[in-house]
Amino acid sequence: MSLFAELGMRYLIIQAPMAGVQGSELALAVTRAGGLGSLPAAMLTPAELRGELGRLAQSGLGPFNINFFCHRQREPDPVALARWQQRLAPYYAEFGLEPSAVTTAPSRAPFNEVHAAMVAEFRPAVVSFHFGLPAPELLVQVKAAGAKVFASATTVAEAVWLAHHGADAIIAQGLEAGGHRGHFLSDDLALQQSTLTLLAQILAVTDLPVIAAGGIVDGKGIANALAMGASAVQMGTAFLCCHEATTSALHRAAIHSPEGQQTALTNLFSGRPARGIVNRLMRDLGPLSDLAPHFPYASGALAPLRAAAEKAGDSGFSPLWAGQNVSGCRDLPASELIACWVKEAGLG
Ligand SMILES: Cc1cc2nc3c(=O)[nH]c(=O)nc-3n(C[C@H](O)[C@H](O)[C@H](O)COP(=O)(O)O)c2cc1C
Numbered sequence: 598m599s600l601f602a603e604l605g606m607r608y609l610i611i612q613a614p615m616a617g618v619q620g621s622e623l624a625l626a627v628t629r630a631g632g633l634g635s636l637p638a639a640m641l642t643p644a645e646l647r648g649e650l651g652r653l654a655q656s657g658l659g660p661f662n663i664n665f666f667c668h669r670q671r672e673p674d675p676v677a678l679a680r681w682q683q684r685l686a687p688y689y690a691e692f693g694l695e696p697s698a699v700t701t702a703p704s705r706a707p708f709n710e711v712h713a714a715m716v717a718e719f720r721p722a723v724v725s726f727h728f729g730l731p732a733p734e735l736l737v738q739v740k741a742a743g744a745k746v747f748a749s750a751t752t753v754a755e756a757v758w759l760a761h762h763g764a765d766a767i768i769a770q771g772l773e774a775g776g777h778r779g780h781f782l783s784d785d786l787a788l789q790q791s792t793l794t795l796l797a798q799i800l801a802v803t804d805l806p807v808i809a810a811g812g813i814v815d816g817k818g819i820a821n822a823l824a825m826g827a828s829a830v831q832m833g834t835a836f837l838c839c840h841e842a843t844t845s846a847l848h849r850a851a852i853h854s855p856e857g858q859q860t861a862l863t864n865l866f867s868g869r870p871a872r873g874i875v876n877r878l879m880r881d882l883g884p885l886s887d888l889a890p891h892f893p894y895a896s897g898a899l900a901p902l903r904a905a906a907e908k909a910g911d912s913g914f915s916p917l918w919a920g921q922n923v924s925g926c927r928d929l930p931a932s933e934l935i936a937c938w939v940k941e942a943g944l945g
Contacts, residue, residue, distance in 0.1 A: 600766060601806070604745070607632075608944050610819065610935060610939075611662065611808060612624065612632055612833075614638075614725065615837070618848070618918070619637065619836070621652040622841040623836060623842050624653065624662075625656055625841075626931040626932060632935055633661070635662040635664055635725070639665060639666040639706075643711050647715060654719055663724050664727065665724070665725075668728045668869075668893075673890065673891075674894075678699075681889065682699055685898050689902065694902065698901035699900075699901065708726065710735070713735050713739065716739055717742045724746055725747035727749050728777075728780075729758075730759065740763070746763060746764050746765045747765065747808065748779075749770045749779030750770065751772075751780040751795070752783070752795070756769070756802065757802055757803070766808055766829075767805055769792065769795045769799050771791045771794070771796070771811030772790060773792055773921040774811035774833070774920050775834045777870070778862065778870045778872075786870060791812075792809055792811035793822070796826065796827055800825075807828060808827060810832070812922040813832050816938040817941060819942040820943065820944075834922065835926060837919065838926040838927060838928050839927070839930060839931045839934055840931070841930065847915060848912065850912075851917045852874070853926070857874055860872050860919055861873070863879050863885060864886065865886060866896060868896075872919065
């Protein structure tokens with residue numbers, strides 16, 4: 598029996614975990630509709646995560662995927678933070694903000710003992726990781742809880758590494774994908790490939806199931822990836838405008854505007870490259886800049902600016918994460934989107 602049949606998914610469609618724009622409501626809707634709903638944990642406090650896991654458990658539905666980041670947390674660099682604040686100072690002045698509004702607390706915690714204990718308690722069917730895998734002693738706990746482990750690879754070398762270090766399925770994250778690049782062996786963006794190219798090459802080096810992610814937004818895209826040998830697809834951007842997502846009105850408007858067509862990789866919002874719709878900050882500073890402090894500390898000085906700008910109806914300082922293909926973003930309940938794709942792809 599295939600891994601996905603074992604999980605009890607009706608359709609080979611995984612809703613990509615998307616920190617900051619969704620919670621359990623979207624995950625519940627997708628799993629109820631026959632796909633695999635995902636809950637992003639990267640930006641949740643332990644108490645928030647417990648609440649969300651409780652909601653999933655209470656639903657009596659399954660399966661679910663709980664997603665974590667597993668970057669190595671470094672201390673902030675005060676010199677880099679000061680330089681960043683200095684560069685942002687003119688914007689602070691423009692929005693009437695005090696420099697003291699800056700926070701240096703990390704905005705995203707990597708997978709840790711507290712998370713592992715919650716996985717053991719709630720026993721999700723799948724746990725997925727971005728930026729590699731956690732330390733072996735933590736991964737053992739995830740597996741002991743009965744979860745299948747999925748992890749993102751952005752190169753063939755990363756896929757091979759994940760296969761050797763305990764992943765049960767590889768997510769081939771192509772360059773088209775919205776949100777953070779999951780790379781962890783090399784930060785050379787020149788090594789990154791588009792989804793179908795990456796998929797074909799990863800399939801050639803592993804017997805593990807490979808999930809295609811990046812730029813897939815409709816039934817034709819799903820059918821195409823499955824025909825190429827993907828065991829399932831993972832779709833994020835296509836869910837951004839659905840009713841159950843918490844995507845802000847400004848973010849939704851940017852997706853539907855002509856600017857939605859223009860995305861770029863940027864490190865300005867967190868310190869790591871991620872794909873989003875080009876906005877004022879990216880245009881002014883250049884999307885990739887040495888000025889941005891390392892992950893995840895770039896977001897601290899931007900948070901007050903983003904809040905003030907958004908209050909004024911301006912998304913120029915917000916991370917407008919989206920993939921290159923926004924043509925599938927529709928304002929519908931997730932179940933209706935999935936039903937359309939299933940019909941188009943002939944999965945029904
Ligand atoms: C708004 C947004 C937030 C994302 N956040 C996460 C995340 O928290 N964890 C993760 O593993 N991937 C995250 N991703 C990446 C997705 O897992 C996936 O690789 C991507 O959505 C696939 O490309 P697509 O957006 O073109 O469908 C995010 C993507 C988007 C668009």
